[in-house]
Amino acid sequence: MQTLEPILVEHPFFKDLEPRYLQLIIGCASNVRFDSGQFIFREGEKANQFYLLRQGKVALEVFSPERGAITLQTLGEGEVLGWSWLFPPYRWHFDARVLEPLRAIAFDGECLRTKCEEDHDLGYELVKRVAHIVIQRLQATRLQLLDIYGLHS
Template identity: 40%
Template sequence: MTKAIKLLTALPPPQRERMMALAREVSFPEDARIFESGDRADRFWVIRSGAVSLTQQVTPLQQITVASLGAGDLLGWSWLFPPYEWDFGAEAFSPVRAYEFDAGSVLTLCEDDPRLGIVLVRSVAEILAHRLETTRGRLMDHYALHGRGAL
């Protein structure tokens, strides 16, 4: 498995400073739903402290955790791609402090600073590849555990 990349540390210092100028500090109490699958994705977060569970609704009555995120992790990437809706739900597993970024402001910054845009998109792509690998493993474990893993 590849090592998880941290978005803010992946950015060169000048671009990181420009991004952080857009950041707003927010917090979520334990058990707070941060977003739901299908809702409009117009922001994202970098977790400062605490833990967030990414969830997927498997059946109307069952949801599973497909990823657990912690300090330094990117929460939310659907703001980059049409139809700009969350693919998963997110819930604070513990009290969470995070930097919140408005997607429109970040996209405008990327247009003004193409180097930042390239580094940001590459970093998000690496994060997505890592998450896909992790999620695939969790789903395989889930289905194998419940007897649905056999072909």
Template identity: 40%
Template sequence: MTSTTNLSTGLTARHRERLMSVAREVSFDTGTRIFEEGRRADRFWIVRTGTVALDLCVPGRRAAVVESLGHGELIGWSWHFPPHVWHLGAEAMSPVRAYEFDAETVRAMCARDPEFGRAIADWVGRVVAHRLHASRVRLLDLYAPYGSGSRM
């Protein structure tokens, strides 16, 4: 990911501290499905250690892995936008330790503090834009006759 989508550079220290005040530590074993495309998005995570693969359902084929996430990266953005349904799936590719956040709690914090809310929205928006581009490139590489024509 680009540096501005990573938690450490995507938010100011003050906003990171505020977000981390509601974090809970969790872990996932290798092969654990963290969430499934189309299901309710009621939480999100930031990777501490390990690797998470994001995948996209492709009708008639196996799910396509569109991106791998590591330290400091956001797992899940669908919690931030109605209808709060996952647009991708996620699986632990190695043992993963992460910080977990309750989406409703963070959305309420954003509503109470517009500056914090704008910072979170800007960070999540940059993540969405990056993931959209990564998904497009990966799907073109997999299924287009000549690939995407670019490498990330």
């Protein structure tokens, strides 16, 4: 597990995280790989993972019977995937399908949640970081909804 530490420290999500917190959560982490076309998770499944993406590309999709798979967003290196593990009912809301072979660090959601409950300072630190990502995504989503390149006459 010691080998994961340098990877975690370098990932933007954990930028400037205090080493003692890193030590607390490193036990929840593992190295994972996914191939193109593989689903990392599917809508409705139990959400118990949090991914720090290191390489490759993944699409968040929703499937419509008439229109097929609609991509909501693509994520890649330096970004994170999944926040449904943090809040009940711990279910994935969308599909995550790999577009380009993906390497990531996966955290066990339950493990992380337990650590956060035990140490609220860690919990606060982690929730702040997740909230930051959520806000960025929300802002980008609002822009996306505007259809700014469309004709509005």
